[in-house]
Amino acid sequence: MRRAPLARKAALVAAELAVAAFVLVPFFWMVSVSLKPPDEPFAIPARLWPQDPTFENYIAAFRPEFRTYFLNSLVVSLTSVAITVGLALVAAYAFSRTKLLIVSGLLALVVLAQMFPHAAIIIPIYKMMRAGDLLNTYASLIIAYVSVTLPVAIWMLRGFLKGLPQSLEEAASIDGAGPFRVFREIVVPLARPGIIATAVYVLIVTWQEFLFALSFTSTRDMRTLPVGMNDFIGQYGIRYGELMASSVLISIPVVAVFYVLQRYFVAGITAGAVKG
Amino acid sequence: MLRDRWMSFAFLAPAVLLLGVFLYYPMIGTVIESFYSTSFINPNPAFVGFKQYETVMGKAEFWQVLANSLVWTVCVVALQNVIGFFVAVLLNQALPAQGLVRAVVLLPWVLPGVVVAILWRFMYDPQLGLINSFLISAGLTTEGIAWLADKTTAMGAVILAAVWKGFPFSALIYLAALQSVDREQIEAATIDGAGALRRLRDVVLPAIRNVILVNVVLTTILTFNYFDIVWVLTRGGPQGATDIFPTKIYELGFGQFRFGEAATYGVASIGVLALVAALYVLAQRAGSRRRRPV
């Protein structure tokens, strides 16, 4: 059936290696810089791997502030994920099960909201946070993150829910279950892959968010990781070693979470997107 | 089931309320601001109607930002989706260390944009960067090339960094889509003697057509408004060669305290993006109409 299975296999492995190289070369450089002593990143010609690898940068990077930033990021991201997914699921359910002109109109507005440039709305939102006395609190960031991730989350989950068979819901309805019970006992369990997919998407977006985090937190103990990176960037220079060490430390937990959730995420997104 | 419309509204209310208060209310304020001569140093702005739009659009700068934004968005979206698709096809084959490679491919996507940009700025550095060291030692050039400092190469360099960061997202979605393609159809086509390319064209692509469209629309919106990478790599320079809407809005508002003009750019950028999205939707409708008889 196949002409030259061995040659084909070799070509595939070569392609696999090329993809891995495309991804890993910059990452390798990042790890390499993170292991170099302070002045070595700037050697000419650039050295691929440090002469005397050192963990100095990691020790410097893992300072108390880093742990605070990490905790802040974790709290804000996870809470945002939980709230966004909850709200989006409920809304997406209504969007996928209602055929009303006004509801379609609302859906268009939800998609449009995704297009707002954040730099243009940040000062008005700041004023609202200020009025609510929420600056320098987790709440300000969580509210902002939930708002900006909701549109895509609704969109993803709506596509997913549209693909679910409705016969079960109808059967439950006929058996006398109210809409809340149908939602809780039929829809939510069936939608689990979609929920996980959306959750991972929201997690990645909020984990990296910069502009809101910068604006709404001024005290050092409320900063999140991406903003904390600025500690290494001065008016006149960047401390590359420590910055790259911090970056490696930041990416590890997300990759780990991803590795575990990969299976669900993949299944979830497709189901949503196919029926989009 | 949500037979009762009031039940529907109850389900929609929390999300709609939140979006209304925290996105639409500020955005409407920004739209209003774009009709006023607002700036930090002018605390008592006057209503100027569309004058600010005339001023902004009367400058060559605006059209350069528009052109840059379109080039940036189209290139990043196209490359990210094409590369993502082929990586997905590859990872869908039986390969050694498949699970590991699938996880590794996701790395760029999970790094914060600011970090990716600083990393690539360092890689592109004409004297200290990895890319030029490689080119020089391979004898391809005698002197490091300043990718980010030349207006002819800067946009390409910025796009490459963004594609590196963004393609895993597309790859992941396409991988998932490919796994859902009906195996039997593919085998049937193989038995009919279709080669790999024909199977791709006649069986796989039509099956995941919807995924592609949704993915393209989503990445278009995200890319068009993506700020971090360009800002850190070039700040819109050199000579405005990489200035796109989000960097321009930020620079006007926070860099130069010109709130009114920033608002004007912001509203214009939503208009452009909505237009692009509308074109996609139209294309999709036209496409489905054509497909229906089949």
Added chain:
Amino acid sequence: MKRLLTSVAMAALLTAAPAMAQDKTVLQFWDNQQTESGLSDYQRAAVERFEAENPDVTVNVTTIPYPEYQQRLLTAVQGGNAPDIATLDQIWVAAFAAAGAVEDLSEEAAAAGLTKDKFFPGAWDSASYEGGLYGIPFNVDVWQFSFYNAALLQEAGVDPASLATWDGLKAAAEAVTDRAAGRFGVGLFGHEGEDTVVVMNSFVFSNGGSVLGEDGSCALDEPAAIEALTYLQSLVPYAPQGILNASSGDMRQLFLNGSLAIEFWPALEQPTLQKSAIDWGFVNGTAPEGKTPVGTYGGWNLAIFSASPNKDAAMRFAEFLTREDVNGDVVDLVPANTKAAAAFLAANREGPDEIMAHLENARPRPLSPRYLEVADIEVRLAQDVYSGEDVAAAAKKACDAIDALN
């Protein structure tokens, strides 16, 4: 037992707290954070000293990394959440004054005996706007000194003193440059940043030119400026490639690894060089033969925000920070208080007299609320010049844009 102790402690705190709250004013102070210096420790010590001298005041210091400082301040002011007192970059003062965000301190300063003659005149001017004084000068520096790598110059047979003239700098740069070997004469930078502007300005100033003329219109297309810009363009072949995306920080890296012979920096660079293995020296900028180099002023002023309910305490803190015996301990640029500056330079910098002369000679950037727009246009001019475009045409374009602002 433990719980009992805790509740006793809590009770003690609760009874003590109201008494403290009544007396203490809490001052919010924001400052730019330089990542490269350990300054925050000194600042902490100074704040403790201030609190000891002023038992009724507690100071809350927030240091903010430079890249985010401008946005944070602007957002805070717009959102009605400004600190009581903050350091403002000289180039922001006019805008914040015009916006009504910061207080005119003329009377308070006079009452406290803070007068222009106690500070560098350029620093004092940078805090002045339309007859008012909108900040107390805090620290200053001047762009630029030409720092050189003595070994590289010696190898090329160049006398470091020759760097002070245009012809000398160019000849030296040419003699050192060996592009194939990755060795460069002079570190030009033209990225989208303020360091690009101040260096270009200083070449214009040193040739007798100006950014804005007496009447406030753009003077960058006048002969003195054009000549300076043309000269800068002629240095491009001796600079590391990539000028249009390079910053002074990038040039520092090349200087520190020995591949760049001359870098342009303010005196702030000295601590870094003192720690390095490089055998270095400096001259005060560069001017045409027979003229004295004129640098561009940089620095920060202490401004008190109009919305602050604690203006008296804030003013006391500003007075304290700029006092002769304190100013030098809380800055990493040069103290704006001239007496403090003399002591600071003697203790911390090589060539204090030269630095002093260059500081006294320097000129400020245009003191306009729309300066940031002027600066943006100037960056574009610098990029046009460094990328080899026609200098006169580029200057004309810049001047048209600057004059259109009014």
